[in-house]
Amino acid sequence: MVSCAAIVLLIGLLGMVYQATQLPPPNLKDSSLPLLHDDGDDDFPLGSTRIRLSDGRYLAYREWGVPKDKAKHKIIIVHGFGSSKDMNFLAPQELVDELGVYFLHYDRAGYGESDPNPKRSLKSEALDIEELADQLQIGSKFYVIGVSMGSYATWSCLNYIPNRLAGLAMIAPVVNYQWPSIPKNLIRDDYRRRIIQLSLCLAKCCPRLLHWWVSQKWLPSNSVIEKNPAFFNNRDIDILKTIPGFPMLTKDKLKEQVVFDTLKGDWMVAFGKWEFDPMNLTNPFPQNKSSVHIWQGYEDKVVPSKIQRFVSGKMPWINYHEVSDGGHLIVHYSGLCEAILKALLLGEENLLYRPRPENLS
Template sequence: MTTVVRTLDGRRLAVEEWGSPSGSPVFLLHGTPGSRLGPRPRAAVLYRLGVRLITFDRPGYGGSDPSPGRRVRDVIDDVLAIADALGLETFGVVGRSGGGPHALACAALLPERTSKAAVLVGLAPRTAEGLDWFDGMAESNVVEYSAASAGYDVLAERLGAAAARIRANPAQLVAGLFHELPEADRRVVADDGIRRMLWRNFAEGLRHSADGWVDDAMAFIGPWGFDPEVIEVPTLLWHGEDDVFSPAAHCRWLGERIPGSIVTVERGAAHFGALSVLPDVLRWLVTSAAAPGPC
């Protein structure tokens, strides 16, 4: 059941909880575009892991009010509002894809509340020194982030039209990307259950507008509001070596700068491989279990 949490500035956040109510709390921050209904382990898996999984729509997605001009760092205000409303002192955080930079914001700026952080197929800052940010990136993402660099109005026009097409047919986003998917990702999205979960995710996230999608992209290419090098909480970075949406070089760049981070780049996996590794990552977040090892 969806819960509405109010932020200090009066915005509404749509929040969902999954798994064991008495389990260890973990925030799962969704991808871009996405929603609180995004891919997650089955309830039985979450109960077995002892995880209370918390998801929410970032501003402008699904049932959450927009927050124009938000930066990556601003996610901490929303996470704190939800954690306080739920009575959570500490929690783990995992971000997948576009949720990755936001998970790093929690690790950097909420060290007293964030027990551990994990990033699955995330992005590095656009200004990452020594990183060819677009190298190995699929054309659809290059076009999207290039439009963001051209300005908010250019990006909003492009993504607004795309969101309208997806609202009319939620399966379109996955189908439209299929020709760009490496073989590893095609195997994942061939599963009917995963494909339907992705459709529900996109339909919910974009049901009103493209505001969340636009604001995410603008936040990624702008100043994040923190330096990953200040992160001190235990941090895991996982990436599929064949990822074309957020290339593995982004993960390696972050791993070289986040002190003590655990870096796993898995051969034969790509962007949607993060769905398969998520249960192992959740186990690492809530126990002393070893992190998924590099291949």
């Protein structure tokens, strides 16, 4: 049986992985966009920009790239577990200018400077994206890129708002072991599945115990797994040497009820029972006017590449790209974001990220 300590390690691992994309955001003073201003909420820090959703919650966001009114392509970036709107998407500025790309990052409910959503669900994640796009008037069609656990929101967009999508990409997307279409023999011996099952049980039945457990000082810290080859390949470990700490997952931060509740709720939606099976979705672009992509590291030790290959294989309309020596932090690899933009916006195929035939079985 998997120990409770393993659950804590996995939670710390996921948070650390997603925080790895959180290098300092682009310098807005050097951007072609004007400086952002407060939305008038006196209780909110100056410089933070938010919209008020129809249910009364506030959603914080930031913009970069070319000015919205001059953009040819508008992309919403969805961050993952433990991350925020300040995550970096490392696209070269020259390419952003050449393609005319406007980027919109936002704090998902309960993260960063956005209000929590006690009714968080798969559908609410998609509707938050849709309402954000509408209030900021970015147009009837927009692109969505989901990173890691933030990809469950992009799956939800495919199900609930496919008519709003100009294209979609998922980077090292989370896999839910409860999807009905995944064969049991593919996941039966996967230790990650057992850990997730136990963590869901604790979160649902004993949330106070779980809260106490993850905030105890005697538990292993993130440093225990920070460079552990059991979780990261060599390229990931090199990246982990260059990033800052993980403030959201410190013992003091986890003691805050709002932080714990956000992480717990996000985890439960991502890995709980879904109201739809992604492998039953239909192609939102039957006329091939746009495309859907999955980017995966072959050596990813958080999300198994063999499951991603199975998922994409069941949906031939999804373009599957594989980084042969990639781990879970591929979004941070040099050149990858450039390749993602070219594939998503221009339809260009990069042979470096084509899976080997023997990897597709």
